[in-house]
Amino acid sequence: xxxxxxxxxxxxxxxxxxxxxxxxxxxxxxxxxxxxxxxxxxxxxxxxxxxxxxxxxxxxxxxxxxxxxxxxxxxxxxxxxxxxxxxxxxxxxxxxxxxxxxxxxxxxxxxxxxxxxxxxxxxxxxxxxxxxxxxxxxxxxxxxxxxxxxxxxxxxxxxxxxxxxxxxxxxxxxxxxxxxxxxxxxxxxxxxxxxxxxxxxxxxxxxxxxxxxxxxxxxxxxxxxxxxxxxxxxxxxxxxxxxxxxxxxxxxxxxxxxxxxxxxxxxxxxxxxxxxxxxxxxxxxxxxxxxxxxxxxxxxxxxxxxxxxxxxxxxxxxxxxxxxxxxxxxxxxxxxxxxxxxxxxxxxxxxxxxxxxxxxxxxxxxxxxxxxxxxxxxxxxxxxxxxxxxxxxxxxxxxxxxxxxxxxxxxxxxxxxxxxxxxxxxxxxxxxxxxxxxxxxxxxxxxxxxxxxxxxxxxxxxxxxxxxxxxxxxxxxxxxxxxxxxxxxxxxxxxxxxxxxxxxxxxxxxxxxxxxxxxxxxxxxxxxxxxxxxxxxxxxxxxxxxxxxxxxxxxxxxxxxxxxxxxxxxxxxxxxxxxxxxxxxxxxxxxxxxxxxxxxxxxxxxxxxxxxxxxxxxxxxxxxxxxxxxxxxxxxxxxxxxxxxxxxxxxxxxxxxxxxxxxxx
Numbered sequence: 001x002x003x004x005x006x007x008x009x010x011x012x013x014x015x016x017x018x019x020x021x022x023x024x025x026x027x028x029x030x031x032x033x034x035x036x037x038x039x040x041x042x043x044x045x046x047x048x049x050x051x052x053x054x055x056x057x058x059x060x061x062x063x064x065x066x067x068x069x070x071x072x073x074x075x076x077x078x079x080x081x082x083x084x085x086x087x088x089x090x091x092x093x094x095x096x097x098x099x100x101x102x103x104x105x106x107x108x109x110x111x112x113x114x115x116x117x118x119x120x121x122x123x124x125x126x127x128x129x130x131x132x133x134x135x136x137x138x139x140x141x142x143x144x145x146x147x148x149x150x151x152x153x154x155x156x157x158x159x160x161x162x163x164x165x166x167x168x169x170x171x172x173x174x175x176x177x178x179x180x181x182x183x184x185x186x187x188x189x190x191x192x193x194x195x196x197x198x199x200x201x202x203x204x205x206x207x208x209x210x211x212x213x214x215x216x217x218x219x220x221x222x223x224x225x226x227x228x229x230x231x232x233x234x235x236x237x238x239x240x241x242x243x244x245x246x247x248x249x250x251x252x253x254x255x256x257x258x259x260x261x262x263x264x265x266x267x268x269x270x271x272x273x274x275x276x277x278x279x280x281x282x283x284x285x286x287x288x289x290x291x292x293x294x295x296x297x298x299x300x301x302x303x304x305x306x307x308x309x310x311x312x313x314x315x316x317x318x319x320x321x322x323x324x325x326x327x328x329x330x331x332x333x334x335x336x337x338x339x340x341x342x343x344x345x346x347x348x349x350x351x352x353x354x355x356x357x358x359x360x361x362x363x364x365x366x367x368x369x370x371x372x373x374x375x376x377x378x379x380x381x382x383x384x385x386x387x388x389x390x391x392x393x394x395x396x397x398x399x400x401x402x403x404x405x406x407x408x409x410x411x412x413x414x415x416x417x418x419x420x421x422x423x424x425x426x427x428x429x430x431x432x433x434x435x436x437x438x439x440x441x442x443x444x445x446x447x448x449x450x451x452x453x454x455x456x457x458x459x460x461x462x463x464x465x466x467x468x469x470x471x472x473x474x475x476x477x478x479x480x481x482x483x484x485x486x487x488x489x490x491x492x493x494x495x496x497x498x499x500x501x502x503x504x505x506x507x508x509x510x511x512x513x514x515x516x517x518x519x520x521x522x523x524x525x526x527x528x529x530x531x532x533x534x535x536x537x538x539x540x541x542x543x544x545x546x547x548x549x550x551x552x553x554x555x556x557x558x559x560x561x562x563x564x565x566x567x568x569x570x571x572x573x574x575x576x577x578x579x580x581x582x583x584x585x586x587x588x589x590x591x592x593x594x595x596x597x598x599x600x601x602x603x604x605x606x607x608x609x610x611x612x613x614x615x616x617x618x619x620x621x622x623x624x625x626x627x628x629x630x631x632x633x634x635x636x637x638x639x640x641x642x643x644x645x646x647x648x649x650x651x652x653x654x655x656x657x658x659x660x661x662x663x664x665x
Contacts (some may be wrong), residue, residue, distance in 0.1 A: 081136075183632065480576045
């Protein structure tokens with residue numbers, strides 16, 4: 001028996017089903033969000049909505065740190081320039097977690113209004129030429145401008161090796177890997193982005209040359225995102241200009257593009273947290289949305305979000321306080337947006353005419369703007385902490401024994417309890433629909449002693465899953481139908497068909513199974529950077545993009561696939577009438593699917609786990625880790641991670657193959 005050809009040998013078009021399924025679920029939420037927002041007709045109603053949105057956002061981040069620890073700020077150097085100076089500033093947003101920044105100070109007597117400038121996804125961070133020009137022109141227009149390096153950029157690269165000077169990943173790639181590590185812990189990399197910004201405002205407020213009653217924030221792309229996040233969580237801002245960020249989730253979803261790790265806010269779509277909320281939550285304070293007509297962050301979404309926000313500003317009788325500036329350009333803080341941004345702040349923070357015309361100010365060499373001698377905080381400060389160190393502390397503050405197998409006295413009660421937790425966390429309790437099974441090819445293999453069948457059935461409406469089933473030609477000594485989950489589903493069939501035939505002869509039936517998005521039912525390549533050398537499973541690949549959509553819907557592809565495994569057992573129960581127990585065998589990612597399915601379904605009595613890759617705790621708390629984007633989940637660490645599952649299998653026949661289970665103890 002050969003593996004499946006495309007689209008289940010031509011019997012069913014499966015390549016679009018997973019993107020279409022996620023899009024349908026998202027559309028239902030978008031419709032509900034739109035209907036809810038249309039009911040907001042008073043200031044009080046809007047402010048209640050903002051409270052809910054802010055709560056949803058912060059919950060999606062895993063909350064914020066509790067304490068404003070000492071900033072320990074210092075200036076490490078100053079550059080004197082015509083009409084302004086540049087201070088090289090370092091402060092600690094958390095203990096031993098240094099933020100590097102350049103502060104552009106106008107010439108003359110202060111105090112001055114201040115603008116926090118937030119950098120987009122450039123490897124050089126604050127030293128990017130376009131960002132320097134914006135800060136120079138802000139200073140020349142009478143503003144203190146503080147530009148800080150985000151995590152993973154400039155002098156704050158987390159993967160920097162101080163011994164060799166090597167860097168594994170930069171900027172958005174680092175963000176996405178760190179984002180996965182944060183997500184499994186139940187937090188978000190944006191938690192630290194937001195805290196850095198809050199502490200940067202604390203720093204500005206403490207300067208004698210800053211008028212803390214006139215504070216603004218701006219940034220482009222990832223910096224526009226940061227600006228939007230800060231607008232939602234910190235009331236100290238008096239004006240804002242987020243650029244090349246604000247669109248709408250529904251319009252952006254149509255592009256099929258992936259987003260960076262810190263942008264994937266858990267349950268954002270489910271809870272109705274959209275881009276317009278970052279703008280309207282700022283009402284009635286002045287906000288200008290900067291956009292580019294030909295941006296990949298589609299302009300039609302920008303226009304819709306500003307239109308929604310304006311309806312809120314009208315409740316305050318301040319419709320003039322929200323506006324949209326569109327540059328006839330592509331993505332970037334281009335001169336037209338730079339000019340519009342500075343004029344907005346001139347008008348709303350200085351009370352002067354918006355008559356500034358942008359020029360082409362000089363920029364510094366990156367080396368001249370460095371705040372550290374080493375050029376990286378992880379080379380400068382021996383005790384510098386890493387995002388993963390923060391993650392580890394976050395986990396163990398909440399779950400002291402998160403990475404270890406718990407001690408259990410009543411195993412039956414514990415098994416029932418953790419089973420309910422797994423079902424709840426992975427959304428496995430969904431109503432079952434008819435399987436509507438199909439058998440599309442049969443082949444009797446006398447030499448192997450089995451009859452092969454290619455099968456598929458419906459796990460959920462419009463979700464087809466598939467398998468290659470082997471049935472013994474002779475009645476076995478026991479009936480123990482087995483679901484086999486190869487690492488890449490039936491794409492690995494050539495490597496496992498002998499094993500499946502042997503299991504069928506011994507147990508009556510065995511099936512190599514493809515849950516949704518795996519093997520024969522893998523999705524088509526969506527709009528991801530395959531042309532640039534990426535693959536389906538890489539950074540910003542199809543698996544990552546669809547998994548991100550699932551997280552924003554409050555679920556996960558991982559959980560959906562575990563659900564499909566449960567449905568595979570139901571299918572075998574339908575086919576093998578004399579079975580009273582079932583078995584599971586999984587390899588790699590399939591081993592994790594098997595483990596969770598076994599805990600959720602007690603009828604799986606025999607489980608073989610081959611090369612189980614890791615626990616989610618190991619992902620969240622180790623600096624060096626190769627991320628598998630097939631295993632994107634949120635918040636399983638300490639709740640129902642691998643160590644917590646093991647006691648629930650005490651009465652099962654569990655075989656560990658190529659994995660040492662003692663590492664979880």
